[in-house]
Amino acid sequence: MAATDGRRLNELAARLADHLGPGGLLTGAEVGARAEAWGSTGSCQALAIARPATTAEVAAVLSHCNDAGLAVVPYGGGTGLVQGAIASAGELLLSLERLRGPPDIDPLGRTAVVHAGVALQEMQQAADEAEFLFPLDLGARGSATIGGNISTNAGGNRVIRFGMMREMVLGLEAVLADGTVVTSMNRMLKNNAGYDLKQLFIGSEGTLGVVTRAVLRLREKPLSQNLALVAAPSFAAVMRMLKLADRALGGQLSAFEVMWREFYEIVTTPPARNKPPLAQGSPYYVLIESLGGNEAADRHHFEEMLGSLFDERAISDAVIADSRAHYESLWTIRDSVEELLRFGPPLMFDVSLPIAAMEEYVRGVREQLERQFPGNRCVVWGHVGDSNLHVWISTALPVTESRAAVEHVVYSPLRAVEGSISAEHGIGVEKRSHLGLSRSGAEIGLMRELKSRLDPRGILNPGKIFA
Amino acid sequence: MAATDGRRLNELAARLADHLGPGGLLTGAEVGARAEAWGSTGSCQALAIARPATTAEVAAVLSHCNDAGLAVVPYGGGTGLVQGAIASAGELLLSLERLRGPPDIDPLGRTAVVHAGVALQEMQQAADEAEFLFPLDLGARGSATIGGNISTNAGGNRVIRFGMMREMVLGLEAVLADGTVVTSMNRMLKNNAGYDLKQLFIGSEGTLGVVTRAVLRLREKPLSQNLALVAAPSFAAVMRMLKLADRALGGQLSAFEVMWREFYEIVTTPPARNKPPLAQGSPYYVLIESLGGNEAADRHHFEEMLGSLFDERAISDAVIADSRAHYESLWTIRDSVEELLRFGPPLMFDVSLPIAAMEEYVRGVREQLERQFPGNRCVVWGHVGDSNLHVWISTALPVTESRAAVEHVVYSPLRAVEGSISAEHGIGVEKRSHLGLSRSGAEIGLMRELKSRLDPRGILNPGKIFA
DSSP states (O other), X not given: OOHHHHHHHHHHHHHHTTTXXXXXXXXXXXXXXXXXXXXXXXXOOOSEEEOOSSHHHHHHHHHXXXXXXXXXXXXXXXXXXXXXXXXXXXXXXXXXXXXXXOOEEETTTTEEEEETTSBHHHHHHXXXXXXXXXXXBOTTTTTOBHHXXXXXXXXXXXXXXXXXXXXHEXXXXXXXXXXXXXEEOOOSSOOOSSOOTHHHHTTXXXXXXXXXXXXXXXXXOOSEEEEEEEEESSHHXXXXXXHHHHHHHTTOEEEEEEEEHHHHHHHTSTTSSOOOSSOTTOSEEEEEEEEESOHHHHHHHHHHHHHHHHXXXXXXXXXXXXXXXXXXXXXXXXXXXXXXXXXXXXXXXXXXXXXXXXXXXXXXXXXXXXXXXXXXXXXXXXXXXXXXXXXXXXXXXXXXXXXXXXXXXXXXXXXXXXXXXXXXXOOTTTXXXXXXXXXXXXXXXXXXXXXXXXXXXXXXXXXXSOO | OOHHHXXXXXXXXXXXXXXXXXXXXXXXXXXXXXXXXXXXXXXXXOSXXXXXXXXXXXHHHHHHHHHHTOOEEEESSSOOSXXXXXOOTTOEEEEOTTSOOOOEEETTTTEEEEETTSBHHHHHHHHHHTTEEOOOBOTTTTTOBHHHHXXXXXXXXXXXXXXXXXXXXXXXXXXOTTSOEEEEOOOSSOOOSSOOTHHHHTTSTTSSOEEEEEEEEOEEOOSEEEEEEEEESSHHHHHHHHHHHHHHHTTOEEEEEEEEHHHHHHHTSTTXXXXXXXXXXXSEEXXXXXXXXXXXHHHHHHHHHHHHHHHTTSOSEEEEOOSHHHHHHHHHHHHOGGGGGGGSOOEEEEEEOOGGGHHHHHHHHHHHHHHHSTTOEEEEEEEGGGTEEEEEEEOSSOHHHHHHHHHHHHHHXXXXXXXXXXXXXXXXXXXXXXXXXXXXXXXXXXXXXXXXXXXXXXXXXXXXXXX
């Protein structure tokens, strides 16, 4: 530890001792014993880990750090994929892990008040037990926290129906860099009394404030779930299918997840444990889900919709989930991304672009990759209804050596189609050097202006989003 | 005209002559010939009216006014209800009326690119002709513009299903006070590349920038519409009905509009032209609408839902629309607010509060009014599913004399229930002195900080939102 770090640590411990109780500040070996992020093999490099248990404690930590010019990295579940919550040496990790408690559900208002450190899955379960649905869902649900979901504007599988996390947050409380607590715990669907300040903190990756609590919108719990896996003969058929299914289901379409052929084959071929519910060999496979209010009628309607997709030649084969276990097994195919790791660590991308440009985009990326990295493996799948593709690429080279060239192949064609280098994962450290590809100079200038105004000393998650 | 105004006008005309073509700047009698707002009897007091026809022209106007320290009032359709677009003497009215053209609809991406000056109804019709739905809807659709809808985060009748205008805007272009054009014309449902800058301009009533263009999300055009008018025996029944209908309709509930008895009786009693489709005398009447994808199945399902509402004693009477004309006539009852004007000009309120607090809130307001203004008329209706009530109050006194006391009666109980003085109309000039009732000092401080950073010379719609 550098001498200056030792001095800072002593100051920090002294100043925060009164504010944070026992276990409120971890130092030394307790820091190094933690991983730097979920699933990472590296250990936490932070100067210390603050674990405030109340909003007032968060405010005290930030106020001190702002005075001392000490960088603070807010930390939720650590499940982000863009190095957005990794602390460098000399920075304080601010973990919201003790800011928790059972979500407070208002059954008449159909809202939940929840602390930032609550895991997404806990929130989902609390809603479910109260006969509601909290519709945000993503693979890391067990570890990802509500605070992290808000700070990164999480997406996931049901955005087409319920929107991203931004659309589910009615109110929130955040602490500014200087320790000012801004409490905007609105519980209503409509509130146009002045600026909608919560928007500043949603999706800004902890660079403008630290989210401590939120009011979330709950939905009535669906009484029916229908799911089909279908095969499509072309991308034009996929686009036609999206339109037809969305129209026929009239508001009940809740997922439209497309797997390109390679994805489907890898996750349904041994050693993967899934058996292929539909024969391999089609260019595209799609999971179509509906959530509705009438079990018998919705099932009939869903089958009719599938019939019309056959009639319109949008699909060539289909299987419909006929039990809860079958439903789970079909979703498991889509969620078996860990099977893709058997070819070595891939470079993982999360881009968005207009659906009409997708087929040509993927073709172009593959062509460039084949030219530069013969024998590479490029696996594509995604939330096509939301314009969002995930692309995982493995080459013969280690990712450290191939990264720059592969990023160029994946990102550069996005400019022409006005796509985005980040659909749902955010920018973090990983994508910051590419931000200019999806944002203009005027946009980045305005972002920096907001940042400098709200965090004039630059203590909040420095180096994330902006290079 | 004051001497200083004359000088300013000459300067303005000289500087903008090159930028704005013929008819681009109205002065003198052309200004006075215009009403100060839609339906107002007052004439426009502005120094001049700029009518830019392109984003670049908007930028030129703002750049000049910023340099000259000249206040600018952005103006859409003038249909706002809170004096948010009224120019005082010496201020420039910036009308977006020439920033228009047919909406550019992308049928595969399901988006529309539209200019700020396009009327909401034009946008709805363009979507309809392309077999889509643009779901924002409100009474002033013929005059209200998309730019105004964005700047005020318009709500209306279908928020419960599709959200407010904020949720329908995928991207936008805005011009900052100094003339900087910020173009964020994102066309995707997901884009987490840095801060979501468009949020700054949505609902900020033209105080942070002038919206010039937007990308709007379109929905598939519904294939079925079902509508019922029902009578409810109590407010508890109304709340039960909302939950049951939302759950049974499984995503298809598109409106839940409640009329308190007085409202229903006024709009269905001569001289009003509507006949009462259900007997008068119930305490509440509710319009329940669903939009779906299957005409026969949805009708059957809707009728089943109504049957279950009878079974659960949530409703005591019902009529279901059985033709397009019948459908229109039922909506007309809800939309006949002009019938309320026959008792003299009312004070009009638009508040939001948790649904569980509504019955007691209305009772308390009536009690206070009766004490202070015996014989007053207090008419209540609203988008109860969105927590939003409209309250119109007529007393024996002219509104100028009763306003302060009536505002106190309506607004002050909102604090205890964490309600809002503005659900969907905004703050403008009318509500600015009450902002502190719904927003904390920390929130207003942060709003002012954003304002001073983005508009350091304070030229954008000064005096609106903040006193």
